[in-house]
Amino acid sequence: MSTTSTVSDLVSKPYQYGFVTDIETEKIDKGLSEDVVRLISAKKNEPAFLLAFRLKAFRQWLRMEEPQWAAVNHPEIDYQNIIYYAAPKQQEKKASLDEVDPKLLETFEKLGIPLSEQKRLSNVAVDAVFDSVSIATTYREKLAEHGVVFCSISEAVKDHPELIERYLGSVVPASDNYFTALNSAVFSDGSFVFIPKGVECPMELSTYFRINSGDTGQFERTLIIAEEGASVSYLEGCTAPMFDTNQLHAAVVELVALDDASIKYSTVQNWYAGDESGKGGIYNFVTKRGHCRGDRSKISWTQVETGSAITWKYPSCVLQGADSVGEFYSVALTNNRQQADTGTKMIHVGPRTRSTIVSKGISAGHSSNSYRGLVQIGPKAVGAKNYSQCDSMLIGDQAAANTYPYIRSQQPESTVEHEASTCRISADQLFYLQSRGIGFEEAVSMMVSGFCRDVFNQLPMEFAAEADKLLALKLEGSVG
Amino acid sequence: MVVSSRLADRAVNDAWARRLLSHLPVPSGELEAVQVRGREALIRQSLPSRRQEDWRFTDLTPLKALDPLSLNPLTAAVGSSLPSAGWPAPAPGSLRLWLDGRSDPLAGQTLPPGLSRLSSDDLHQALGRSLAGCDCEQHWPVELNQATVSHCLALRVSGVIAETLELVCVADAQHTLRPVRVLLLLEEKASLEVLQVQLGSGASLSSLVVEAQLGRQAHLLHGLLALGEAEACFLGHLAVEQASESRFRSVMASRGWALSRFEPRITQRDGAAHTELKALQLAERDQLADTHSQVRFLGPDGALEQLHKAIAADQGHSVFNGAVAVPRQAQRTNANQLSRNLLLSDQARIDTKPQLEIVADDVRCTHGATVSRLQADQLFYLQSRGIDAATASRLLRRGFCQEVLRDFPAAAAVWNPLQRLMVEA
């Protein structure tokens, strides 16, 4: 019995969410032009400032080039061969869940996200996004009692235009990079969260993204604002059907934390990763950035990345407020021909700012898993501290694990520490566990979750078990 | 707008090399072909720019500030004509050679047994092989060296050499361009210690390219003490290919250059060799000290121990990029890299970037980096034993430097490396 090959077999579990929901969809024609941008804006009855925002971004995008520096390879993307708006035919968002197309409810139920009153999770409010639109948000009234706004970004544009105008693009400017410009021009929907001053959000908030159409790009936009002393924990999940073409997902997430506010943002990413030969799967080109604007504010990113053909994603923190804190906890699992180039940027601007980075990369099959990070200590960040740890686990000798941790410091009264290591699941460790009666699959799973424990511990309780299960699922299969 | 500034940059960079080439004599001598190659390359390539990932943190302004029209590789070496002019006497048991990139340093010298000059045929066969083997034969600083160098010190090492080979190069006249090229072939079980001393001052440019091939079980210790002053710039490449069971140790210390860039590149051809890289670089005033290292394991069971230390003070800028490549065939590689940085002023800057690329699964690779000022608790500990703050700080800095300096060949002692690196600027 060759241990490596059996471990490799283990990590090849068929994708469970690969089904397509048969539902009538309204799509616009393929291609991107100023007219398409205007059309999207018109469909959503947007105010003039938002159309102007989109058009400016579009014009910037036209002048930009796709970034080439990441350790990922893919055939050139034909941006004129993508549909930029698709929505299930059900024009208005329904006042009550009973009016939502049962097929949609059934889809989310199948994904483990029941939305109906009877079945929904008791302590988690969910915004369900299907292709380009949000179809339902649970617990809105209960949240409203606390002054918490949790709705789709389209609704926020209508109901809270002043917040959108003030904050949209304030953390991630449209011109930040190629994909943010594209997103800013064509974003369709996403979630909006506003936690007013002094409020601790009474429940977990969660958005679940589902891509259903095969030729549609998904460009969601998430904006979370925590005012002074407010706090919130937010989780996003995502899946997509199996198609043998690639779908582009270029999202932008912006977080703003004012004085003493805290935002915890967790992601369990399980987009379709393509098949064993690398055919199909999502191109996940995402820009996520949090701005610790206020003193003593805190933004914490936790991500469990298991899907997508290509992941290009660096959830970052700009630590501007004095004593603000940034955290990044990440598990990235790649298998088959998946490519992940992911990491974080911690930009220390203010004094006594602190950041922690814990990254765990697991590479199996012919995949490539790169950690790319930047820790920057600016001249004014007196007393700043960073600690980074990035570990790689390799399964089989065909997978690549790369580590590119940039450190730049301009402040002597600061400390930056970085540690990294590489390990594998050794045959001896497996045999030891087996010789104590622990089955092969469980032994592998124990070691992988032991490797990831520091990150799983950061997930909200409701989802930690789920993440463990998801990883176990990815690692489950027939033992040779 | 972006495009036009890019073009303008490029024009300036191209002009620098063209001007330099414009007044060089026609290629000639034993390295004629090498010069032709280098010059053609310099016409094709422009000066490195910060848009290239490898030069992202390296500002070449001090280099560009040297007037290419007056840089002259043909000025006679002052050192060789004045061997006793204030230079420390060589340590007992070391053989000192003066290198100026032009004349034959072996003229009139007797080489110890086991050390012999390469024949012209052997030289031409071996020259450039390790550069290619370490994938840097087209690097701009290498091409600059090739375009301008007229002589290569090429030695075969066929036994255990007791003497330390001390190679001294001085670029102390204004507008000196001092290209030095060295080629060392170590046969199976051969052993050699080399100490290279590069001294530069004034508006000068020192360019060093060392190639070494280590046979099975060969051992090479290469010490490089690079001390500059004022506007002097230093560009150094070390290209080493190791056969299995060989041991290569590089120890480098640099200080005082307006710009220094050191690129040690090591390839373990079949793995199973031992590589040790230690470096200490100081960046003070508005100096830039840059090390870009690369170690590649092309077979199993290789080992690397790397320690890179930097001190950035005043407005100094220190850059470290440490690439380690462990491809599939390099199972059971054991590679450890540590980058330790002292940032002593709030206008200084440290950029450090380990870069690990691993495809084999049964490997042990670790890397670490720290950036901080002197540790407050260590300072306090010394102070609590009655040592004043300034002395305590000096003791700690000395300790920081010693960890690298103690690995220099013993013959380095005559140059007082610790004092030269520690004395207040």
Next chain:
Amino acid sequence: MIRPDADLLLDIVDLHATVADQPILKGVNLSIRAGEIHAVMGRNGSGKSTLSKVLAGHPAYSVTAGSVRYRGSDLLDLDPEQRARIGLFLGFQYPVEIPGVSNLEFLRVATNARRGELGKEELDTFAFEDVVRDRLKVVQMDAAFLERSVNEGFSGGEKKRNEILQMALLEPVVAILDETDSGLDIDALRIVAGGVNQLATPDNATLLITHYQRLLDVITPDFVHVMAAGRILRTGGKELALELEERGYDWVDQELAVLEVA
């Protein structure tokens, strides 16, 4: 305790095994009954550690001939974890470190796997903690060891005690202890031996694999087997171990030479 009518627990017949195509075991015969303590002695390279690994099902070893029956049924067909679940235990000479996996969780999962086989109910975290705290006494271990990763950063003695703790929890039918005494100081040896003695019952059996007499001073074997060149050369009582101690292993070579000729 020798009872001829006791159950035959392990029956090894003409066992041949290779590692990396190199033959190591060349016809081992050994029967172990309930209540017995056996010691296999021999020099380095005699095959005694290989025997323990083959019995536990290590994937690097291939059985090329012979059979091993455990309580009457074929053992060699089973995966390592199945062997453990039905009561075969190997105490490792060099227990591996498994960073990240908590010792407590590991012990609980292993114990429950064995309990499942015995038809006992699973122990939840709380119930298990009670059980494990009780068993810690057997090896005089501090509860702090439970919070650490499996064997990570344990000293040699701590690793061996952790092995005996596992044995105490899994309650094996046949325990094979591979050089359990190596690297132990005298106090640790006494603790480990005390644990082994405490766990021995008329229904189980122990196979000690050792190089030295000193373990046998504290655990008294019923049978001593001398192994050389992949075979059991001689079998006797505990006096055979003393004889080995006195005469060294040289006579083994002579006997082996005679055997080779024959």
